[in-house]
Amino acid sequence: MKHMITAAVIALSAGPAFAQGTPAPEGAMVYFIGLEDGTVVDSPVTIRFGLSGMGIAPANMEMDNTGHHHLFLNRPPLGEGEFGAEELTLPLPNDETHRHFGGGQTEVTLDLPPGEHTMQLVLGDHNHVPHEPPIVSDVITIVVE
Ligand SMILES: [Cu+2]
Numbered sequence: 001m002k003h004m005i006t007a008a009v010i011a012l013s014a015g016p017a018f019a020q021g022t023p024a025p026e027g028a029m030v031y032f033i034g035l036e037d038g039t040v041v042d043s044p045v046t047i048r049f050g051l052s053g054m055g056i057a058p059a060n061m062e063m064d065n066t067g068h069h070h071l072f073l074n075r076p077p078l079g080e081g082e083f084g085a086e087e088l089t090l091p092l093p094n095d096e097t098h099r100h101f102g103g104g105q106t107e108v109t110l111d112l113p114p115g116e117h118t119m120q121l122v123l124g125d126h127n128h129v130p131h132e133p134p135i136v137s138d139v140i141t142i143v144v145e
Helices: 082-087
Strands: 029-033 045-054 066-073 098-100 107-110 114-123 140-144
Touching: 029 114, 045 066, 045 114
Parallel strands: none
Antiparallel strands: 029 045, 045 107, 066 098, 066 114, 114 140
8 A cells, every 4th residue: 555645845935924014104204192101100091092193994905004002011022022023014013012902002001010011103004914014102100909
């Protein structure tokens, strides 16, 4: 009896799924309103998201020059996490450290334990993928008393 050898074809050579990212206009910015690096707060803390040069659209709604907010919480800056630069071209995860505001929300109130909490805002397109170039805020560390 002859055995056939079947080669598993693994498409390792495929490029990023979103090689052409959603373009962001020059000068667009996301930023924290009223919070900066080192700000001391009480919990619960309300975190307000600022955006200039672009508009907010809910997730899954494809419109030029829009996106929705994501809050990175206690993880490395975009592009410096577990998946490195690859995460610039992939949908952002949705978990405790990656909060999505796909309804178009521009603030959130969080119960945070005492201590330091590092955060960054990242705008994502209708597919939750960062724009090209990525629209990200400064990384700030707030101190919860
Ligand atoms: Cu999202």
